[in-house]
Amino acid sequence: MNGLHVKNDSLRKVLLLSLSAALTAGITVASFSPSAAAGAQTASTVTAKSSNDVYLVYESYIKKPSKLAAARQYLLKNISKVKAYPAMIMTLHLENAQRAQLEASSAKLYPSNVQKALDTAYRQKKDLSYKTLLSLIKDSKIRSILTEARDKGYKVATGEGMYFLTMDYEGFKPFKPYVTKDIAAYIDIMATQTNQPAFSDAAVVISWDELIKRTLALENFVKSYPKSNRTKAVKLEYEGMKFNVFYGSSNTPVYNENSKNEFTTLLPKVRKAYEAAVQKGTADSQLLITIKQVLKLLDSNEGKWSKELDRYLKKQIEV
Incomplete structure (x- = not known):
């Protein structure tokens, strides 16, 4: 066989x-019109105006690759101010942006000195959380790489003797109460997949x-x-x-x-x-x-x- x-x-x-x-x-096939939503939604705990304002500020961040970390932090702090549909759009825009930058961000971990530092830290604690890695690694440049990856919403993983970044869907769970039911379910599915991958080394x-x-x-x-x-x-x-x-x-x-x-x-x-x-x-x-x-x-x-x-x-x- x-x-x-x-x-x-x-x-x-x-x-x-x-x-x-x-x-x-x-989400490229879906769109959200703040002006149209403002006309359709006038009486709600989350007002259409406040929802639209948050959406527009967020979109100004997420469209710029250099602002990914800022966009993520803004969404974490402000998603409760947004209605379910634009919250869904914003959450998936974050996922799209993270995936678009994943390869380039992960490549920063590939130099041999970074791999060696990560491997030494992992062998000590068998833990790849940022808290543990940053407590063990003292090199300022490597710490900066890890801090940037953390703030962008990635997590460090290992496989086939290499250390790399991967999506962290557990980090999307704070958005679940505010998005549509399908995307809340999607977040759970993807978190399960990335928290404990089903496959490794074939x-x-x-x-x-x-x-x-x-x-x-x-x-x-x-x-x-x-x-x-x-x-x-x-x-x-x-x-x-x-x-x-x-x-x-x-x-x-x-x-x-x-x-x-x-x-x-x-x-x-x-x-x-x-x-x-x-x-x-x-x-x-x-x-x-x-x-x-x-x-x-x-x-x-x-x-x-x-x-x-x-x-x-x-x-x-x-x-």
């Missing part, structure tokens, strides 16, 4: 690149139960909010994680294999997770319907992979 592994890695790369593109494009690094749970959450978002500005991005992530639910990853198999690298029997821990998900889940989930059918096809063939199962999964998932 080596060919499958190659396709798996390629598909995930394409999906992740597409997800990044979709997120960066983000391996699934969370439990199978958790992987299925997260995939169900993505599926539910797409069904619940079909017109959300972030539905396209979430659907891309859903397709990628659905693939992993049924095929695993290069370093995390779902099936035992024979000497020819062909699938044979489902790993017991995966079967246990499949069965638990079906038992606890709802009947209207396409993911659970697929899991249930996979189990049925396996049971009809003495628990072994079959051509029929192969054909079925290829119809459900792009391989």
Whole structure:
């Protein structure tokens, strides 16, 4: 099944690149007119005028790359003064701006002296929080890089022996009470993904139960909010994680294999997770319907992979 592994890695790369593109494009299809809102909203705890004023000041910041940190701080302090729809726009504009600068900001951590300082600090405390890193690192230039990254809303992560910046969706949670329901749900989903990434070094690094749970959450978002500005991005992530639910990853198999690298029997821990998900889940989930059918096809063939199962999964998932 080596060919499958190659396709798996390629598909995930394409999906992740597409997800990044979709997120960066983000809110460009939506717009907010302060003058129109002022005419439509006159009686509210948050007045249309105050909401519009905050929106305009914020937009003057967020449109300038050099003002990202200032824009984020302004939004944290003033989002409570804004109505739900413009608050949603502002929050997604922040996400777009952070993603647009992520690569360049992360590159500041790549010089060998910065990597060495981060590695030394991490080995001492096994903690990449800014509080810990800044307490251990004394070099003023490196401290300045970390402070800038913190203020822009990124967090430090590590993988494959490197230290880099990543999105910090936990930092978006203060916005949840003020944005629309779909974006509040989106923030929760993305925070779960970034607080404990599901994949590292081509391996699934969370439990199978958790992987299925997260995939169900993505599926539910797409069904619940079909017109959300972030539905396209979430659907891309859903397709990628659905693939992993049924095929695993290069370093995390779902099936035992024979000497020819062909699938044979489902790993017991995966079967246990499949069965638990079906038992606890709802009947209207396409993911659970697929899991249930996979189990049925396996049971009809003495628990072994079959051509029929192969054909079925290829119809459900792009391989």
